[in-house]
Amino acid sequence: xxxxxxxxxxxxxxxxxxxxxxxxxxxxxxxxxxxxxxxxxxxxxxxxxxxxxxxxxxxxxxxxxxxxxxxxxxxxxxxxxxxxxxxxxxxxxxxxxxxxxxxxxxxxxxxxxxxxxxxxxxxxxxxxxxxxxxxxxxxxxxxxxxxxxxxxxxxxx
Numbered sequence: 001x002x003x004x005x006x007x008x009x010x011x012x013x014x015x016x017x018x019x020x021x022x023x024x025x026x027x028x029x030x031x032x033x034x035x036x037x038x039x040x041x042x043x044x045x046x047x048x049x050x051x052x053x054x055x056x057x058x059x060x061x062x063x064x065x066x067x068x069x070x071x072x073x074x075x076x077x078x079x080x081x082x083x084x085x086x087x088x089x090x091x092x093x094x095x096x097x098x099x100x101x102x103x104x105x106x107x108x109x110x111x112x113x114x115x116x117x118x119x120x121x122x123x124x125x126x127x128x129x130x131x132x133x134x135x136x137x138x139x140x141x142x143x144x145x146x147x148x149x150x151x152x153x154x155x156x157x
Contacts, residue, residue, distance in 0.1 A: 001138045003147050004060060005130045011052045012122050018043055023115045026108050038097055045090050048118075051153065053083040056125075059150045060133060067136050079129060082121045089114040 022040050061076045089110060096107045138146075 001134055001136070001143050001146075003143065004150055005134060007147075007150065008052070008056060008060065008130070009126060011047070011055075012126065015044065015047055015052065015118070016122065018047075019115050019118050022111055026112050026115070038094070041090060041093050041097070045087075045094065049087040049090060053087060055150050055153050057083060058153060059146050063138075063142075063146055064129075064133055064136065072132070075129070079121075079125065082117070082124075086114065086118055086121060089117060 018040050022037075022044070025037055057080055061080065064072050065076050093107060093110045093114060096103045096110060
């Protein structure tokens with residue numbers, strides 16, 4: 001299980017670097033760097049929505065619920081709900097950027113919501129959820145099986 005948590009935490013570090021770059025845009029008076037901003041948002045969509053959240057949901061969180069349905073289902077459902085909210089915010093930011101009219105304030109507010117939500121979510125996962133996962137019993141065989149499943153999850157086509 002430690003290998004899986006390590007991979008997910010490493011993905012958090014990579015995503016967090018992009019979130020920090022995105023945060024910088026909220027400090028500008030005008031967003032005149034639409035291309036880099038669009039590239040960051042597309043990166044986040046690819047890495048968070050199409051890969052990272054799928055890995056957590058389909059491998060780690062599914063396994064956790066299987067271990068203790070009564071204790072973990074509500075908690076995992078809340079985390080998955082946060083995933084859906086973050087994924088929605090990323091898409092809304094991209095949608096705002098695709099509109100021809102000037103939507104700077106709306107975009108800035110969505111970016112602020114996205115960066116704040118993601119940081120709080122990541123902290124909750126690493127300081128709480130991943131600790132629970134590490135404490136659950138997992139055989140070496142099952143851990144390898146889950147790791148292989150995690151690694152094989154591609155981005156959505």
